[in-house]
Each structure stands twice: as structure tokens, then as C-alpha cells.
Amino acid sequence: MLTLTNRKKVVSDKPMTFMEKIYLPAIVGGMVITFKHLMRRGNTVKYPEQLRPFAPVYRGMHVLKRDEQGRENCTACGLCAVACPAEAITMIAAERKKSEMHLYREEKYAAVYEINMLRCIFCGLCEEACPKEAIFLTDRIVPTEFARGEFIYGKDQLVEPLDNRIDITKRQNSGRRTK
Amino acid sequence: MELSFIIEKFLLVFIIFIISLGVAAYATYFERKVAAWFQDRIGPDRAGPFGLLQPIADGVKMFMKEDFIPKHADKWLFILGPGITMFVALIPSVVIPWGPPLELFGKTIALQVTDFDYGILFIFGVISVGVYGIMIGGWASNNKYSLFGAVRASSQMISYELAMGISAITIIMMTGSLSLNDIIAKQHGMNWNIFYQPVCFLVFFTCALAETNRAPFDLPECESELIGGYHTEYSSMKLGLYMFSEYVAMFISSALIAILFFGGFNFPGMDYFSGNTLAILGILVFFTKIFFFIFLFFWIRWTLPRFRFDQLMHLGWKALIPISIINMLITGFAIALYQGWF
Numbered sequence: 001m002l003t004l005t006n007r008k009k010v011v012s013d014k015p016m017t018f019m020e021k022i023y024l025p026a027i028v029g030g031m032v033i034t035f036k037h038l039m040r041r042g043n044t045v046k047y048p049e050q051l052r053p054f055a056p057v058y059r060g061m062h063v064l065k066r067d068e069q070g071r072e073n074c075t076a077c078g079l080c081a082v083a084c085p086a087e088a089i090t091m092i093a094a095e096r097k098k099s100e101m102h103l104y105r106e107e108k109y110a111a112v113y114e115i116n117m118l119r120c121i122f123c124g125l126c127e128e129a130c131p132k133e134a135i136f137l138t139d140r141i142v143p144t145e146f147a148r149g150e151f152i153y154g155k156d157q158l159v160e161p162l163d164n165r166i167d168i169t170k171r172q173n174s175g176r177r178t179k
Numbered sequence: 180m181e182l183s184f185i186i187e188k189f190l191l192v193f194i195i196f197i198i199s200l201g202v203a204a205y206a207t208y209f210e211r212k213v214a215a216w217f218q219d220r221i222g223p224d225r226a227g228p229f230g231l232l233q234p235i236a237d238g239v240k241m242f243m244k245e246d247f248i249p250k251h252a253d254k255w256l257f258i259l260g261p262g263i264t265m266f267v268a269l270i271p272s273v274v275i276p277w278g279p280p281l282e283l284f285g286k287t288i289a290l291q292v293t294d295f296d297y298g299i300l301f302i303f304g305v306i307s308v309g310v311y312g313i314m315i316g317g318w319a320s321n322n323k324y325s326l327f328g329a330v331r332a333s334s335q336m337i338s339y340e341l342a343m344g345i346s347a348i349t350i351i352m353m354t355g356s357l358s359l360n361d362i363i364a365k366q367h368g369m370n371w372n373i374f375y376q377p378v379c380f381l382v383f384f385t386c387a388l389a390e391t392n393r394a395p396f397d398l399p400e401c402e403s404e405l406i407g408g409y410h411t412e413y414s415s416m417k418l419g420l421y422m423f424s425e426y427v428a429m430f431i432s433s434a435l436i437a438i439l440f441f442g443g444f445n446f447p448g449m450d451y452f453s454g455n456t457l458a459i460l461g462i463l464v465f466f467t468k469i470f471f472f473i474f475l476f477f478w479i480r481w482t483l484p485r486f487r488f489d490q491l492m493h494l495g496w497k498a499l500i501p502i503s504i505i506n507m508l509i510t511g512f513a514i515a516l517y518q519g520w521f
């Protein structure tokens with residue numbers, strides 16, 4: 001029969017020879033192998049101090065973008081929630097007041113916008129569905145928590161802060177609206 | 180009895196106690212480190228620099244856990260089990276000579292708590308009691324896995340004690356004394372027993388692995404078959420005592436192997452030193468040997484898979500005991516020949 005590798009060994013149950021019965025050669029052989037590994041350094045990445053390089057299009061924690069004037073892009077159309085295969089996104093819409101012109105770009109906005117990070121599968125379909133270029137996935141990692149409730153991220157965690165804009169150009173997107 | 184004598188012995192006992200426990204605690208840390216290195220990992224490195232505080236963290240964790248006693252367990256025996264195991268693991272250290280005599284405050288202090296004429300017999304007697312700790316713990320848990328583990332432990336320890344005892348007898352025949360001090364004195368310099376009795380050493384070392392329940396003979400507690408073996412039902416510091424006593428036992432048996440076969444605190448060129456210099460060098464040499472054997476225990480554990488129980492019994496009864504008996508007979512004839520009996 002044709003063999004794919006030359007490492008094939010035929011298994012047999014013939015009685016052990018004397019050298020095999022005293023185990024010692026095999027034990028010493030095994031100990032030499034483990035000792036060689038003792039001298040080798042592993043590939044461990046010490047995570048919190050040391051990060052693996054991320055792919056530029058890594059899909060991590062979401063961000064709700066603001067436009068150049070600092071107004072929230074999201075108009076609470078619900079397309080992301082519909083597109084989401086894991087049903088992780090929920091929102092409650094509200095109408096923009098006259099006094100809130102500087103806060104929200106559109107006439108309608110999301111009063112509540114929640115993503116359950118335990119349900120999210122980070123597929124990026126919300127980003128694709130969004131007509132307003134409001135939601136993007138970033139290269140940030142969702143941190144660990146002790147309670148399940150902590151993983152439901154509200155607007156306080158999702159909307160980018162005014163003084164600390166989140167860079168999403170790595171996903172070949174500016175977040176700037178073309179219209 | 181003088182007061183100074185009592186203080187001296189009390190201090191010695193205290194220091195040996197602390198050192199045994201300290202070595203055992205750091206053996207747990209180094210076991211994890213060595214295991215990690217063998218598997219191309221890093222090992223514990225979060226608690227303190229290089230993870231050096233890990234044993235303390237583990238100890239605190241053990242104490243904070245719930246101390247649970249199963250409803251149908253025999254309460255007093257359940258509590259007694261780990262205590263016996265720990266006591267028996269610690270007690271052989273009283274007869275072990277840790278180094279040449281030290282001279283302090285114009286007195287010669289023997290680095291040995293008590294020098295029995297029958298030191299090695301004492302150690303073997305005490306080690307045999309160790310099986311009771313495991314047996315009582317396993318039986319009192321009222322759990323079938325614990326009982327399996329306990330039965331395995333007792334049959335394994337009884338089987339391997341025979342071969343271990345016979346190999347020790349071989350060494351005693353060569354020395355002509357049961358005292359550990361005489362055995363060490365006989366191996367002055369580089370005149371170690373290992374060069375005369377390599378087969379005996381192999382048998383003894385294998386039995387020491389089995390006696391301390393270390394891999395490849397860790398059948399009493401094999402996780403994959405018996406959950407935890409005899410300590411399945413144990414939690415908190417009772418479990419901690421069982422685990423800890425394994426490391427203490429490893430430390431003591433390493434010391435015993437070093438004494439019986441590797442000359443204890445003897446080292447080549449020791450005649451050039453005397454007094455306290457010799458004592459300190461001797462202690463260092465002795466501990467180096469002990470640490471080497473502890474490392475060897477780790478090395479074997481993380482290399483070899485576990486024996487099957489029938490293989491274990493075959494090896495014990497059909498291989499090690501005949502080998503050690505034949506070796507003893509040959510040694511006897513050689514001694515008789517050497518002393519001109521024929």
C-alpha cells in the first residue's frame with residue numbers, strides 16, 4: 001500500500017524482548033526527550049503586558065461613532081438589530097428635541113442602545129447593515145467581568161467619547177459620511 | 180538533662196520542621212515550574228517576582244476554602260487521616276543527620292535530633308505507618324472512589340516496601356550497622372554505595388517513587404480513573420495536608436536516598452576542610468543532593484505515563500523483589516568472600 005509518510009509503524013503484539021521488559025532504555029529515552037524540552041523556550045505571550053499583533057481588520061468591541069461636529073451618527077433605525085444573527089443588539093428610539101441639535105445628527109436617535117457582549121459573535125454584520133456609518137467593530141478587546149450583567153454594554157460604553165475619538169481607519173473606513 | 184541540651188534540641192527540631200515545610204512548599208512551586216518547562220510553558224509567574232509567592236497564595240487559598248465533611252463519613256477518622264499522613268511524613272526527619280557536627284558557643288552540636296542505633300529501621304517502621312493515613316482517610320470518606328484509592332495505595336505500599344526493605348538490608352549488610360551515621364561514615368569522601376550497588380539503587384529508587392505515590396506509580400490518586408483517589412472527598416486544608424505530605428515525603432525520601440547511596444553529606448576532597456567550614460559545606464552538599472533527587476522525581480513524573488495496576492503488581496512482585504533478593508545474596512557472598520569465610 002502507498003504510504004503518505006515514512007513514519008508509519010506496523011503495530012504488533014509480539015512478546016517484549018528483555019531490553020524492553022526492563023523498561024530502562026525507554027525510560028532514559030523519554031527523559032532525554034523531556035530534558036530537551038526543558039532547554040527550549042515556549043511561544044507563550046504574556047497577555048496583559050504583551051499583545052499579539054492584531055490583523056488590521058480585527059473585529060473586536062463595537063464603537064458608536066460621532067461625526068466631525070461630535071454628533072451621534074446613529075438614528076436608531078434598527079437595521080443592525082435586525083441584521084444581528086445572535087440577537088445581541090436592542091435599542092429604544094426617541095425623537096430629537098430642538099435643544100439637542102448639537103447632540104444627535106438625525107431627527108431620531110437611540111435613547112437606549114445595548115449590545116450584549118456575551119451574545120455577540122463579532123461577525124460584523126451590524127457594521128455592514130448600518131446605513132449611517134454609526135456602528136463599527138474595533139481592535140479593542142471586551143474585558144472580562146465577574147457578573148453577567150456587566151457584559152450588557154449601554155451607550156456609556158459604546159459611544160465614542162468626544163475627547164478620545166476611536167480610530168477605525170484600519171478597517172478601511174473613515175466613519176465620515178459621504179452625503 | 181541540662182537546660183542547654185533541651186534548648187539545643189528544641190531549636191534543631193524547630194529549624195528542621197521549618198526547613199521541611201519550606202522545602203515542601205517550594206517543591207510545589209518548582210514542580211509546577213519544572214512541569215511547565217518540560218511542556219514548553221512558563222509556569223506560575225504572577226504572584227510576586229517569578230511567581231515566588233505562589234506557594235503562599237496556594238496556602239491562603241487552601242485555608243479559605245470550605246472545610247466540608249460528608250454526611251455519611253466517619254467524622255473522627257476523616258479528620259485523623261490527613262493528620263496521620265502529615266505526621267508520618269515529617270517524623271523520619273528526626274533521625275536524618277543533616278550535616279557534620281557544628282561547633283557553636285564552645286559546644287559540639289550534632290545536626291541530628293536523635294541518633295538511634297537503629298535509625299534506618301525507625302525510618303522504615305514510620306514510613307509503613309504512612310499507609311494508615313491514606314487507608315483511614317479513604318475508608319472514612321465512605322465513597323467508592325476513595326476506597327478504591329485507599330485499597331490501591333495500601334496494596335502498592337505493602338508490595339513495594341518488601342523490595343525497598345531488601346535493598347536497604349543490602350546496604351546495611353555492607354555497612355554492618357543500622358545507624359545512619361555509620362552508613363554515612365562508611366561512605367567517606369567519594370566512597371559512595373552507588374558505585375558498589377547500582378542495581379540496588381535502581382530498585383530502591385523505584386520503590387521510593389511508589390512509596391511516595393509519585394508518577395508513574397500514582398495509582399492511588401489517579402485523576403483519570405478515580406477522580407482524586409483517597410482524597411476525593413477532602414477539601415480545604417485537609418486536602419492541603421494530603422498534598423503537602425506527599426512533598427514532605429518526597430523531601431525525606433530524597434534525603435534517605437542521598438544518605439544510603441550518595442554518601443549523605445560526604446563529598447570528594449572533604450578531608451581538606453574541618454570544623455564549621457566542613458559542617459556548612461557538608462550541609463550544602465547534602466541539600467544539593469536532596470534537591471537533585473527531588474528534581475529527578477519531577478523529571479520522571481513529567482516524562483512517564485502511569486502504570487496499569489496489574490503492571491504495577493508484576494513489576495513489584497515478579498521483578499523488583501527477585502532482583503533485590505538475588506542482589507542481596509550476591510552481596511552476601513561477596514562479603515563472605517572478602518572476609519575470608521571460604
